[in-house]
Amino acid sequence: MAQTEVIGGPHVRAPSSVPRTMALVLLASSPAAGLGLYLFGWPALNLLMVTIAAALLSETLSLWLMGKPVRSSLFDGSALLTAWLLALTLPPWAPWWIGALGGAFAILIGKQVFGGIGQNLFNPAMLARVALLISFPLEMTTWAQPHPLFAADSPDFLTALSITFGTAPHIDGMTSATVLGYVKTGFTQGHTLSQSLTGHFAPTASLLGDTNGSLGETSALLVVLGGLVLLQQRIITWQIPLAMLAAIAALSGLFHWIDPERYGGVLFHLLSGGALLGAFFIATDPVTSPSSPRGQLLFGAGCGALTWVIRTWGGYPEGVAFAVLLMNAVTPLIDHYLRPRVYGRTRRGEPLRPPAPRNETSDE
Amino acid sequence: MLRLRRLRFRGGVHPEGHKQSTTDREIEPLPLPARLYLPVQQHIGAPAEPLVKPGDYVLKGQLLARSAGAVSAPVHASTSGTVVAIEPFTAPHPSGLPVRTVILEPDGEERWAERSYDSDAFAMTPEEIAARVGAAGIVGMGGAAFPAAVKLNLGSRNTVHTLVINGGECEPYLTCDDRLMQERPREIIDGVRIMMRALHAHTARIAIEDNKPYAIAAMTAAAAACPDVHVTAVPTRYPMGSEKQMIQALTGLEVPAGKLSADVGIVVHNVATAHAVRNALRRDQALISRIVTVGGGAVDTPRNLEVPLGTLVSDLLEACGLKEEPARLLAGGPMMGMVLPHAQVPVVKGTNGIIALTAKEINAGEVRPCIRCARCVAACPCGLMPLEMASRVRSGDIDGAVSYGLGDCISCGSCSYVCPSNIPLVQYFNFAKGALANQREEQRKTEETRRLAAERNARLEAAKQQKANQQRRRSEAAESTESG
Numbered sequence: 001m002a003q004t005e006v007i008g009g010p011h012v013r014a015p016s017s018v019p020r021t022m023a024l025v026l027l028a029s030s031p032a033a034g035l036g037l038y039l040f041g042w043p044a045l046n047l048l049m050v051t052i053a054a055a056l057l058s059e060t061l062s063l064w065l066m067g068k069p070v071r072s073s074l075f076d077g078s079a080l081l082t083a084w085l086l087a088l089t090l091p092p093w094a095p096w097w098i099g100a101l102g103g104a105f106a107i108l109i110g111k112q113v114f115g116g117i118g119q120n121l122f123n124p125a126m127l128a129r130v131a132l133l134i135s136f137p138l139e140m141t142t143w144a145q146p147h148p149l150f151a152a153d154s155p156d157f158l159t160a161l162s163i164t165f166g167t168a169p170h171i172d173g174m175t176s177a178t179v180l181g182y183v184k185t186g187f188t189q190g191h192t193l194s195q196s197l198t199g200h201f202a203p204t205a206s207l208l209g210d211t212n213g214s215l216g217e218t219s220a221l222l223v224v225l226g227g228l229v230l231l232q233q234r235i236i237t238w239q240i241p242l243a244m245l246a247a248i249a250a251l252s253g254l255f256h257w258i259d260p261e262r263y264g265g266v267l268f269h270l271l272s273g274g275a276l277l278g279a280f281f282i283a284t285d286p287v288t289s290p291s292s293p294r295g296q297l298l299f300g301a302g303c304g305a306l307t308w309v310i311r312t313w314g315g316y317p318e319g320v321a322f323a324v325l326l327m328n329a330v331t332p333l334i335d336h337y338l339r340p341r342v343y344g345r346t347r348r349g350e351p352l353r354p355p356a357p358r359n360e361t362s363d364e
Numbered sequence: 365m366l367r368l369r370r371l372r373f374r375g376g377v378h379p380e381g382h383k384q385s386t387t388d389r390e391i392e393p394l395p396l397p398a399r400l401y402l403p404v405q406q407h408i409g410a411p412a413e414p415l416v417k418p419g420d421y422v423l424k425g426q427l428l429a430r431s432a433g434a435v436s437a438p439v440h441a442s443t444s445g446t447v448v449a450i451e452p453f454t455a456p457h458p459s460g461l462p463v464r465t466v467i468l469e470p471d472g473e474e475r476w477a478e479r480s481y482d483s484d485a486f487a488m489t490p491e492e493i494a495a496r497v498g499a500a501g502i503v504g505m506g507g508a509a510f511p512a513a514v515k516l517n518l519g520s521r522n523t524v525h526t527l528v529i530n531g532g533e534c535e536p537y538l539t540c541d542d543r544l545m546q547e548r549p550r551e552i553i554d555g556v557r558i559m560m561r562a563l564h565a566h567t568a569r570i571a572i573e574d575n576k577p578y579a580i581a582a583m584t585a586a587a588a589a590c591p592d593v594h595v596t597a598v599p600t601r602y603p604m605g606s607e608k609q610m611i612q613a614l615t616g617l618e619v620p621a622g623k624l625s626a627d628v629g630i631v632v633h634n635v636a637t638a639h640a641v642r643n644a645l646r647r648d649q650a651l652i653s654r655i656v657t658v659g660g661g662a663v664d665t666p667r668n669l670e671v672p673l674g675t676l677v678s679d680l681l682e683a684c685g686l687k688e689e690p691a692r693l694l695a696g697g698p699m700m701g702m703v704l705p706h707a708q709v710p711v712v713k714g715t716n717g718i719i720a721l722t723a724k725e726i727n728a729g730e731v732r733p734c735i736r737c738a739r740c741v742a743a744c745p746c747g748l749m750p751l752e753m754a755s756r757v758r759s760g761d762i763d764g765a766v767s768y769g770l771g772d773c774i775s776c777g778s779c780s781y782v783c784p785s786n787i788p789l790v791q792y793f794n795f796a797k798g799a800l801a802n803q804r805e806e807q808r809k810t811e812e813t814r815r816l817a818a819e820r821n822a823r824l825e826a827a828k829q830q831k832a833n834q835q836r837r838r839s840e841a842a843e844s845t846e847s848g
Contacts, residue, residue: 008791010777011698011719012379012536013727016784018735072730118733237742291738291749340747342769343373343608344621351621354628 018117022077024235026084028226029281033088035222036215039146040092042160044215047099048087050164054103055083062112078117082106085281086125088216089274089321090132093144096164098136102128122328123288126321133316141317143178143212178213179272180317183264192261217277220270227280236284239296240303244279245270247304255312269308278303278320288328295331295338302327373609375745376601377778379536379699381575382659385666386539391547391655393670394683400442400468400674402428403455406712407503408510409435414466420447423477425650428466431498437511437713438501440650441477442672445470456677456695456712460705468674479648485558490519493562493645500644501651501713506530506541506605506634507696509714512641515633518626519563525629527565528614529556529638531572531579532598532605535697537659538717541635543668544655545572545579549586552635555642556593563631568593570635571614575600602699603776607632609745621772636716656680656711660698662690662720671711678707680718690720698725699777732785740779740789746772750779750789757796762803765796773797 037044059079063070083103090098109131110124111117133140147155155163183193211218230236248269255263269275274282283289283303290299303323310319341347405411412429416422422441429439448469452462485493498513518524529552533541545552556568570587572580574597587593598604598613608619610632617628625632633641636655643649652673659666664685671680677693694701695715704718711718740750748769756764770793779789 008775008777008788008794009698009700009702010379010781010790011692011694011701011703011721011726012781013729013786014377014379014782015727016739016782017729017786018732018784021735021737021784072732076732078735116733118735234739237738286735286737288736291736291741291751293742335749335752339749339768340374340741340744342621342748342772343612343746344618344623344772345747351623352618354620354623355617 018076018078021235022081024233025230025281026077026081028229028233028235029084029088029216029223030226032219032222032226032277033084033216035219036088036092036217039148039218040144040215041147041155042157043144043155043163044092046096046160046164047090047092047094048084048215050096051087051090051099051103052080052083054100055079055086055107058104058107059112062108063116066112066116068116073117076117079107079111082111082124086128088277088281089125089129089214091140091143092215093142093163094139098132098139102132105131118287120287121331122325123282123285126282126324126328129321130325133321141181143181145212146218178317179211179268180311184317193264194261213272214274214277217274220276223276223280227276230280230284236280237293237296239293240284240289240300241279243297243300244283244304244307245275247301248275248308251305251308263312269311273311273318274320275307278307278324282320283324283327288324288331290331290334290338292335292338292340294340295334298334298338299327299331302330372599372601373612373745374747375743375778376603376609377743377781378600379602379781381600382537383539383542383575386537386657386659386668387542387576387578389543389667391540391543391668391670394672394675394680396443396470396472396474396672397675397679398469399448399676400445400470400672401453401676401710402439402442402466402468402674403453403463403710403712404429404439404466405455405463406439406509406673406714407437408508409433409437411464412436412439414450414464416447416450416466418447418449421445422447422468423475425479425652426477427650428468431501431511435511435514437503437513438499438650439466440501440652441468442652442674443468443470444473444475454705454709456702456704456709456715458703458705465710481646481648483645483648485645486561488561488645490562490564491517493558496644497562497641500640500649502637502640502644503651503713504634505636505640505654505713505716507700507714507716509712512633512637515631516559516562518624518631519565522624522626523629524563524565524626524631525567526615526631527556527560527563527568528610528630528632529568529570529635530605530607530610530632531570531576531583531635532610533576534573534600534602534604535699535701535717537666537719538657538697539659540655540657540668540716542576542579544636544639545576546582548639549582551642552583552638553586553590553593554646555638555640557590558645559633559638559641560592565631566592569614570595571598571604571610572596573598573600573604602778602781603745603774606745606774606776608774651713654711654713654715656715657717657719658684659717660690660694660720661722661725662686662688673712674710676707677704677709677711677718680711681707681720686720688722691723691726692721694719694721699781700775729786731787734785734787737784739782739784743778743782745776745778746774748773750793753796754787754789754792757792762796762799765793766800770796770800 063073086102086106106124106128110127111120114120249266252269253266256265290296306323307319310322410433413432414429416428424444426441428441431438446469449467453465455463494513494516502512503509560568580597584595587595611630619625640651655670657668658680664687667684693704695704753765753768773793775790777790
């Protein structure tokens with residue numbers, strides 16, 4: 001009989017694996033991504049492809065340099081997913097080198113210098129996005145308006161190539177800021193919130209995705225749908241998304257109630273920018289988020305609160321990426337202090353005290 | 365019958381049951397094999413001491429080896445025949461190491477040793493009941509094989525209010541307890557009542573997972589006449605069969621760390637143990653046979669067999685047939701069972717299943733780095749963080765692993781079961797527990813040596829002091845006589 005080295009159980013396993021997990025996240029985010037590709041046309045697809053190619057090349061290179069098995073790591077889907085999620089948060093008509101730099105940065109600096117999969121402290125995609133945002137603020141905040149594929153004003157394949165690879169003249173009429181950007185600029189010009197929002201924020205458009213914004217975050221509906229799939233498949237747990245969205249809703253609701261002309265409302269904050277994509281797909285990254293349910297609640301709430309604070313008082317219109325990175329930094333601390341209560345022990349680790357003996361008479 | 369919804373333990377997993385192939389098949393007796401191999405250690409504790417020698421003719425139920433020590437259990441002849449040898453033979457353990465074994469050649473006559481049927485269990489004192497159970501060689505039959513009499517004596521030291529009977533059988537494939545409950549519910553209830561008496565317990569609660577409706581129905585009907593014996597359906601979730609988790613699911617009570625369940629007034633015994641207790645007290649029958657589920661994808665006809673202890677696993681597999689060469693052969697269920705080195709090992713008191721798995725069933729995959737997905741944290745029924753413990757064990761930091769609760773781990777394997785990276789977490793923990801035990805033993809030895817050395821120094825010092833005192837006194841005396 002074939003004898004293996006295994007001595008202890010379990011000898012059966014749940015049908016889960018790392019590649020399957022990655023594939024499911026990819027699948028769950030594909031409706032939103034698909035819509036993004038449809039709305040923003042060929043240039044968006046080009047950008048996505050460039051980002052993925054850069055990430056996979058960087059992954060191969062670093063695995064090879066470190067003498068690790070290239071094949072099994074490369075095909076575990078993690079590098080592909082990182083690039084995919086990064087691309088979903090980029091301006092869809094960004095030039096090719098944004099995607100290339102971002103993909104390479106995410107893998108090389110965000111992941112492999114920490115020791116590869118599972119070792120990184122920060123979410124690689126968000127690290128890359130923030131690095132790009134700080135280094136190239138113009139390109140990272142130039143947003144294309146939706147030009148659905150096959151519509152009359154949609155760029156054809158060749159025009160798309162020239163947009164992505166930087167040979168086309170800058171087409172001003174096609175681009176504009178996102179809602180969050182309008183509000184931020186509006187305040188600097190002394191406009192009230194309602195003045196800034198007029199004509200720029202329509203909840204239905206944000207729900208369906210017919211608005212300008214990053215590649216994969218414009219349709220709140222599809223993002224939430226993907227998130228629900230992840231929850232149903234137990235890829236993610238409810239704690240992080242719920243806590244994050246609840247924190248955003250609570251803060252924005254409170255401040256909007258105090259001064260509606262200064263602070264955006266709940267719907268505005270939840271449906272704009274990357275709040276939903278962040279809550280379901282970014283902050284839930286297992287590697288960089290806490291392990292215990294209570295830790296995840298705290299982490300999610302922190303992401304939400306920071307997102308709102310940065311959007312409201314920070315220098316940038318959007319704050320999800322910064323918020324997630326900041327909370328990533330405290331994840332080890334959360335994991336250290338917020339452990340689950342061990343069976344038979346108090347939260348502080350002391351053994352429970354046995355219950356007082358029951359005052360029942362013996363049956364003798 | 366009570367239904368249980370709200371009170372549950374945390375974590376746990378839902379492995380596929382695979383019970384459908386044997387849950388409807390009646391328990392079948394297995395014919396006597398050519399030889400029986402009875403290891404003198406089939407239990408946790410000290411090995412039993414053989415009382416027979418090669419060439420002796422023994423009767424069915426006759427004592428072959430007596431219990432040696434407070435935690436030990438005697439071994440009896442499973443049938444009548446001749447002792448042909450007492451020599452080392454491979455035990456059903458992954459190591460494949462030999463254990464002192466009484467080898468018996470049956471004569472096929474099944475001649476019983478003398479038995480007394482006239483004793484009334486309910487006229488006996490609790491101590492007498494426990495002594496009878498101990499003499500019958502009964503051990504925990506759910507797989508742990510802890511001598512049952514030791515646990516029955518807990519009633520005299522602690523106030524035990526509830527006897528919990530574990531009919532959970534949460535391991536996949538196994539149905540031996542399920543069938544026993546379906547076919548012999550009255551004998552089990554009788555055993556339960558005897559055990560209640562031994563423990564001074566007022567209540568007995570029989571917990572059965574809700575995936576065994578026929579067992580629940582049969583046991584409920586049999587328990588109807590006893591108002592203090594309750595049958596409770598518990599949710600089907602692994603590791604429901606674990607003592608601590610079952611107590612929590614049933615009563616909401618937690619056993620404090622480092623304490624026994626008896627400290628919260630509860631003692632847990634397996635259904636098959638209750639059945640064996642009944643046979644011991646009512647029929648004066650030692651534990652010489654047990655019901656074994658033979659299953660797994662490699663088995664042609666999975667069955668529940670009633671087999672004499674000492675029967676070789678190969679005899680069981682032959683009776684059920686193999687469809688293919690098993691990729692892994694287990695004693696016990698696939699979650700906590702042990703790998704058998706080969707099929708030439710005997711069935712012992714704790715063997716509840718022989719499971720022959722195919723490669724497909726094992727679903728072994730490549731071991732990948734941990735992605736901190738925390739599914740192990742969600743699955744752990746003890747509230748531990750297996751990923752943190754494993755990373756510390758891997759870096760040799762046993763103390764770090766202990767600070768994360770290594771000592772509270774029950775090795776149920778839920779974490780390994782769900783790990784998408786196929787990391788053998790339980791193996792890490794078992795290794796670390798072994799290392800920890802060694803470390804503690806070393807420490808104890810060092811301290812003992814230090815203590816002895818210190819005592820010796822103190823003794824020498826005292827002797828020296830005494831000598832000096834004597835000398836001083838002598839010279840003082842001399843001085844005084846001189847001056848006087």
